Amino acid sequence: MDFSFTAYEEEFQLDLTQRLARILPKNWQDESYVINNSNEKWLHLAEEITKDLSKDRLLTLAWPKKYGGLEETNLKQTIFNHVISYLAAPINNIAGIQWIGPTLMMHGNEEQKTIYLPRIAEAIDKWCMLYSEPTAGSDLASLQTRAIKNGDNYIINGQKLWSSNANFANLGLLAARTNPEAPKHKGISNFIVPMDSKGISINPIEDINGNKNLNEVYFDNVIVSAKNLVGHENRGWYQMASSIDFExxxxxxxxxxxxxxxxxxxxxxxxxxxxxxxxxxxxxxxxxxxxxxxxxxxxxxxxxxxxxxxxxxxxxxxxxxxxxxxxxxxxxxxxxxxxxxxxxxxxxxxxxxxxxxxxxxxxxxxxxxxxxxxxxxxxxxxxxxx
Ligand SMILES: Cc1cc2nc3c(=O)[nH]c(=O)nc-3n(C[C@H](O)[C@H](O)[C@H](O)COP(=O)(O)OP(=O)(O)OC[C@H]3O[C@@H](n4cnc5c(N)ncnc54)[C@H](O)[C@@H]3O)c2cc1C
Structure with missing residues (x-):
């Protein structure tokens, strides 16, 4: 198998490196070893870089054009990810770009795709992934957070843990149990949740580097519209498996x-x-x-x-x-x-x-x-x- 890049891919890599070098402070890579990714400097830079890259649809370059992408190859997207990580360039909304956007593309309805995907491409929304719980990490299918149907809404109660950047996100992709009677893999559904919904409380946890972007997220009778159900009710496990597989x-x-x-x-x-x-x-x-x-x-x-x-x-x-x-x-x-x-x-x-x-x-x-x-x-x- 030939792993070498084409001239076009090499040029893309160089252009992107030069573009980021113009924005990143001098010696940023040295500083990045000690800088905390929830401090003002990091957050400000992430905002500037993410907005700048979104202007040319670079965050989502392998996505279809109608959802804000460029229909480029997965290899080019991987080169993009490589350059960003090599330069330690701060980027917002990694969860939205790498996992949640592709999940919505695969399992969301057309209305959800039309509303949410271009907003990821344009760096408007910030998402978080609300899957893990205190007793459901590797064994994710044993999650306990409940979503009970009530007319045109669902009512959510429970707790999530280790939710990266939930404290900076305006939207979350939540996995909750909709059928407690079914075998554990068959009673889970996924929901799009506005993070400012009444009843959500977020508690940042400081990690060993001093970063504060991991969180506990509590749901206390949170009302979510049934329109925000992603895909079919009780089929959430299969969607989660594919979202973990992206990037x-x-x-x-x-x-x-x-x-x-x-x-x-x-x-x-x-x-x-x-x-x-x-x-x-x-x-x-x-x-x-x-x-x-x-x-x-x-x-x-x-x-x-x-x-x-x-x-x-x-x-x-x-x-x-x-x-x-x-x-x-x-x-x-x-x-x-x-x-x-x-x-x-x-x-x-x-x-x-x-x-x-x-x-x-x-x-x-x-x-x-x-x-x-x-x-x-x-x-x-x-x-x-x-
Ligand atoms: C930096 C960071 C960011 C994260 N961000 C998110 C996020 O944004 N959203 C989200 O939902 N979650 C997030 N997580 C949670 C992450 O997905 C879980 O921590 C991970 O899946 C492990 O689950 P756990 O912590 O409950 O450990 P456990 O599943 O309790 O595992 C404990 C130990 O037992 C081992 N173990 C468990 N089951 C088996 C098995 N079947 N065979 C062999 N060994 C086993 C594990 O490997 C581990 O060593 C994040 C975690 C970290 C550290």
Whole structure:
């Protein structure tokens, strides 16, 4: 398989890199290691960049034109995601762009698609994904939040957890139980929920890096119009499975890893004393570099399969698992090379290995844990028994 980009794709990558470089502050990548993604600077920059990219429909470039896209290839969308992550460019509404928009496109009715999709493309709305609950993460189908039909409305009660950016979102895609009598996979429905609805309360949770964009979301007799039901009642589980599958390449983990490895290489070249007595530093960096290149091949294979009309299944789990674990290995390599220096936020080498180390912890949990990815690979990829 040929993984090289065409001249057109190379040009797109370069143009996008230059466009973002004009907006991002000088040395932003250095600052991005310590900056908190819920602080004013990050939020302001995310607003500016997301609006700028939306003007040319770049956020949704693989979407149909009638919903605000450009009908470009999945590969080009993956190159876009790669550049954004490599430059650590702040972007709003990742959930809307990468998961919820494609879910509405597949399962929403025409009215919902016409209303909501162009607003994602134009960077008007910000969405959050309201799936996980305190006792329903890997086993999502056991979720307890209830939606009871009442005339032309549903009444929602329950609690969601780990809802990324719910505190900044104006819309949420909610999974709730509509039939408690049915087997657990067959009694769930999905709803579009305005986040300012009466009865919703949002409680941000601070993560180990000090970010405040994870949330608990409580629903206390929240009224949602039946028009906001997505697809058929009680078929929500099948929609959720497909929404988790969107943006399947997981290229961002490798792009992020590339930036980190390059930074470590530059630090060692500029400060040979740092790695002087650490015999394994060169070997470790060389190993990470090999793994990175293996990873890019895994990630870019996904859009190539999609563009060839093949639906990737376990391949996406391979890429997600490998990428998440690689980011943690690189973070560990950074800690061992920088030693005590790495634990300082504003050190002389402008690289907080500790912040990067802490940030990498969630990568093997979010969007499905590594154990769940291994289950998928074993079952679907290798045909092993459950
Ligand atoms: C940064 C971050 C952002 C997130 N954003 C969102 C969001 O926007 N919206 C949302 O709805 N959710 C979100 N989540 C939640 C995420 O999807 C869940 O945390 C994840 O699915 C794991 O669920 P859990 O935390 O309940 O852990 P559990 O499912 O309780 O798992 C605990 C441990 O048991 C293991 N385990 C569980 N079942 C099995 C099994 N069958 N086989 C082997 N091992 C198993 C797990 O791998 C894990 O190690 C986010 C999580 C994080 C960390």
């Amino acid at each position: 399947r390449s997981g290229v961002g983990a490798f792009s992020n890893a590339k930036r980190n490895i390059e930074k470590l290489v530059t630090i060692i070249k500029d400060n040979p004393n740092i790695a002087k007595n650490k015999k394994s530093a060169r070997d470790d960096i060389a190993d990470r570099w090999i793994e990175l290149n293996t990873g890019f091949n895994l990630a870019f294979k996904i859009p190539l399969l999609q563009d060839a009309g093949i639906n990737p299944t376990y391949e996406a789990s391979v890429s997600k698992l490998y990428g998440a674990e690689l980011t943690q290995k690189i973070a560990q390599t950074g800690m061992s090379i920088l030693g005590m220096d790495g634990q300082l936020k504003n050190n002389s080498v402008k690289y907080s290995a500790a912040d990067n180390y802490l940030a990498s912890v969630a990568n093997t949990i979010a969007s499905g844990t590594s154990e769940i990815q291994r289950n998928t690979i074993a079952n679907q990829g290798l045909g092993l028994p459950r």
